[in-house]
Amino acid sequence: MxxxxxxVVKAASEDESEKFGAEMYEESARAMRQVGARVVLSVGAAIxxxxxxxxxxxxxxxxxxxxxxxxxxxxxxxxxxxxxxxVIIFTVFIDIRRLTGGLAGIMAYHFGKASGEVQKAExxxxxxxxxxxxxxxxxxxxxxxxxxxxxxxxxxxxxxxLILIVIxxxxxxxxxxxxxxxxxxxxxxxxANELEKQAKKK
Amino acid sequence: xxxxxxxxxxxxxxxxxxxxxLHLLLSAMLIWLFGVLVFIPMASSIGWNAxxxxxxxxxxxxxxxxxxxxxxxKNLIDTFSVFPARKxxxxxxxxxxxxxxxxxxxxxxxxxxxxxxxxxxxxxxxxPAFSGIMLIxxxxxxxxxxxxxxxxxxxxxxxxLYS
Numbered sequence: 457m458x459x460x461x462x463x464v465v466k467a468a469s470e471d472e473s474e475k476f477g478a479e480m481y482e483e484s485a486r487a488m489r490q491v492g493a494r495v496v497l498s499v500g501a502a503i504x505x506x507x508x509x510x511x512x513x514x515x516x517x518x519x520x521x522x523x524x525x526x527x528x529x530x531x532x533x534x535x536x537x538x539x540x541x542x543v544i545i546f547t548v549f550i551d552i553r554r555l556t557g558g559l560a561g562i563m564a565y566h567f568g569k570a571s572g573e574v575q576k577a578e579x580x581x582x583x584x585x586x587x588x589x590x591x592x593x594x595x596x597x598x599x600x601x602x603x604x605x606x607x608x609x610x611x612x613x614x615x616x617x618l619i620l621i622v623i624x625x626x627x628x629x630x631x632x633x634x635x636x637x638x639x640x641x642x643x644x645x646x647x648a649n650e651l652e653k654q655a656k657k658k
Numbered sequence: 659x660x661x662x663x664x665x666x667x668x669x670x671x672x673x674x675x676x677x678x679x680l681h682l683l684l685s686a687m688l689i690w691l692f693g694v695l696v697f698i699p700m701a702s703s704i705g706w707n708a709x710x711x712x713x714x715x716x717x718x719x720x721x722x723x724x725x726x727x728x729x730x731x732k733n734l735i736d737t738f739s740v741f742p743a744r745k746x747x748x749x750x751x752x753x754x755x756x757x758x759x760x761x762x763x764x765x766x767x768x769x770x771x772x773x774x775x776x777x778x779x780x781x782x783x784x785x786p787a788f789s790g791i792m793l794i795x796x797x798x799x800x801x802x803x804x805x806x807x808x809x810x811x812x813x814x815x816x817x818x819l820y821s
Contacts (some may be wrong), residue, residue, distance in 0.1 A: 589688070596696050603700075615701070615708040622697045622712050626689055626719045633684035641677030648669040648676075 480565050484558025491551040498551070502544045506601050509537040514608060534608030541605070545598045552594065556586045578642075581635040588632025592625045664740045671737040675730030682727035689719050694779045709783065717780040724773070735765045751817060756810040763807040767800050 514537075517530040524532055560583035599614075599621055606613040693716030701712035739762040747757035774796045781789035808815070 592692060596692070596700070599700065603704075615704050615711075618697065618701055618704065618708060619711055619715065622693070622701075622715050625692055625697070626715070629688040629692065630685045630723075633688055634681050636684055637677050637681030640680055644672055644676045644680070648672045 480558060480561030484555075484562055487554045487558040491554050495548055495551045495555070498544050498548045502541055502548075502601060505537060505540055505544070509533070510604055513537065514605070518608075531609045534605040538602055538605040538609070541598075541601055545594075545601075549591075549594065552590060553587065556590055557583060560586050578639060581638045584635035585632050585639070588628045588635070592628055595621055595625070664737075668737040668740070671733045675733050679727050679730035679734060682723050683731070686720050686723035686727065689716060689723065690776055693720070698779075698783065713780055713783045717777075717784075720776075720780070731769070735769070736762060739765055747811075752811060752814045756814075760807050760811050763803045767803050770796055770799060770803075 513533050514530060517528075517533040520529045522529060561579055563582045563586075599618065602617070603614045606617060693712070697712050697716060698709060702709040740758055742765075743752075743754070743757035743761035747760055748754055752760065774792060777792065778789055781792055
């Protein structure tokens with residue numbers, strides 16, 4: 457994995473804002489170069505492992521009646537594939553965080569430029585918002601990859617895992633929208649001030 | 659109340675409740691979207707009991723967020739209702755107080771119908787009769803709101819019809 461660089465976010469003046477934007481684009485391009493290909497390869501590998509497991513290994517294992525250490529072979533094969541997928545998905549998670557950092561910076565730059573200011577807090581808010589929603593999407597997609605293998609270990613596992621994911625997602629989305637509300641809150645107070653100015657003019 | 663006071667009221671409500679209400683409503687919306695479009699279909703592929711548990715979890719989270727947002731949302735509606743009243747109703751001959759009341763009731767009615775539509779997918783999954791019972795309650799509530807609206811605006815409506 458490439459060296460992780462957190463973007464330095466300052467700003468206020470137009471020059472600093474432009475500099476921040478350029479830095480964010482650079483950071484985003486660097487992140488894309490360093491981890492973009494790896495994310496695509498990891499996702500490709502995860503899908504291939506999932507396909508091979510579902511179409512080849514698990515059907516073969518299900519045809520075997522022997523048990524290994526008291527466990528059915530299909531369950532053990534399912535567990536091995538689930539662990540392999542878990543490792544791949546974990547690396548994708550780390551890489552995605554890097555990509556969202558750059559993307560959040562670009563968003564903070566563009567929206568901040570429109571309102572005349574780019575601030576560290578705004579960057580953090582965009583990042584939190586993006587991270588939250590993307591994590592829930594990735595976890596949901598990952599769950600779909602895991603569900604068949606987990607069911608071969610025990611039929612209750614996918615249900616329990618899904619319930620845990622739902623509870624976690626609720627908290628993750630709540631945290632993510634707090635960041636969005638912080639961003640929008642700033643605009644609403646500006647809009648309120650604007651409204652007051654217009655009323656005074658009348 | 660003068661225009662400046664109305665705007666100040668709305669501004670204060672926006673400052674006091676805007677960000678918090680928006681946060682709660684956005685969270686509720688995102689949880690609804692993920693719940694109804696992603697998690698509940700996933701759970702239904704496992705079995706009816708997993709679907710029921712997931713539906714209950716999402717329903718409880720959604721209800722908590724919406725109930726926490728309601729007071730702020732009501733305040734925002736109350737202070738905001740002056741603007742549509744001024745723009746659409748006062749021009750049509752309604753007295754200012756009546757126009758504000760009508761605009762407020764219309765906004766309440768819209769909010770209740772939207773809320774019912776958001777609850778519909780959960781209620782149908784729990785039992786189709788739940789959604790029916792809720793619909794009946796919503797219709798009764800909307801009827802009373804409409805009655806209140808008509809009580810203050812019937813003169814303007816008849817004048818408009820005969821003109």
